[in-house]
Amino acid sequence: MNRVYLDWNATTPPLPEVVEAMGAALRGAWANPSSIHAEGRGARxxxxxARAAVAELAGIDPRDIVxxxxxxxxxxxxxxxxxxxAPGTLVTSRLEHPSITRVAEALEAEGKARVRWLRVGASGRIDLDDLERALGEDDVRIVALQAVNHETGVxxxxxxxxxMASARGVWVHVDAVQAFGRIDVAGINPACGDGIKVTRxxxxxxxxxxxxxxxxxTRADILLEPLLRGGAQERGIRPGTLDPVxxxxxxxxxxxxxxxxxxxxGVAALRDRLEAGLVRLDPGCEVNGAKETRAPHVTNVAFSTWNGPELVAALDLEGVSISSGSACSAGTIEPSPVITAMHDEARARRSARFSLGEATTExxxxxxxxxxxxxxxxxxxR
Known part of the structure; x- marks a missing residue:
């Protein structure tokens, strides 16, 4: 069966050139890149x-890549x-990926942070007026914000x-995982200057x-604390042997x-073609976040009668791969926190995500x- 893969936000198929480069490295760069001998230098x-390529993509000095x-x-x-x-306030929203929201909850439970959850509109964007209010509250240390939502593409x-945060000297962390390589990231590549503290x-x-x-x-003037303790790799910020492959x-x-x-x-036309077809098949369906600017490859649809996970399973048997939420939340019975924050649990349970990629065809x-x-x-x- 020829399968159709429409889950590019979960992961993307590796480029043939990537596979080839990794194969070559596996054969010739198996040494420890921290070793100073010839084999280690080759792996290093x-x-x-990689550091230089990421720095060029992010528009920053390679020394600021961890x-x-x-x-x-x-x-x-x-x-x-x-x-x-020291403790302080973390500003974020329920639209974020679990690697932000769960950390926020953990920091609050540990007594290290007060979490200020921003208001979220049905459009799928944070409320900037509420962000302005939050920034005026006590001891705000960091604002955590996505560039592109992983479920709706907003x-x-x-x-x-x-x-807004820079005007108050507040650090902004941008989860740009779904943005790099897909949309113009000029807005999250700010020039360094007084008061501007941004990580991505x-x-x-x-x-x-x-x-x-x-x-x-990151930036040289942002102090990072290692999650793990060990060797001096990545200037001691991220210990552990790096994989040259x-x-x-x-x-x-x-x-x-x-x-x-x-x-x-160019994928936007295919996304629109898909949405139009879904509306023909289910006139009662609604696109989550349709009124906002979205990344060109994602649509998240609340169907009129289908349960999202059931539709995912039914389409898998038909050779079509989609998802009903973040891959990092797969296997849970919890409805999408993102769609719940935008609307309610009932709509979240009826929603499914279709994410296209640069190799998707008509x-x-x-x-x-x-x-x-x-x-x-x-x-x-039936």
């Missing part, structure tokens, strides 16, 4: 190539560092939030690279991602719609 070159195991670790590193020396007002997270596997490697984009793939993916926004812009969209039509027809017949 792959690590530094390599991590992925976006989750990068998010944890930023948030926990903000409260490593583009968050990161540039405006950075400007990214993950290789979201931009056609390997899993198990990502980065925190994953780094080889990361370098290729980061270079490819620089031209990604132009490729993804034929794939038509095949998916045909499969959905078959699933709906069988349900109607």
């Amino acid at each position: 070159a792959y690590v530094e190539n 390599l991590t195991s992925g976006g989750t670790e990068a998010n944890n590193l930023a948030l926990r560092s903000a409260f490593a020396r 583009v968050q007002p990161t540039a405006e939030a950075i400007g 997270s990214l993950a290789a596997h979201k931009m056609r690279g390997p899993k198990g490697i990502g980065a925190l984009v 994953a780094a080889a793939g990361f370098a290729v993916a980061a270079k490819h991602a620089r031209s990604g926004p132009e490729r993804y812009a 034929e794939a969209i038509d095949m998916a719609l045909e499969a959905i039509g078959r699933v709906f027809a069988r349900a109607s017949a």
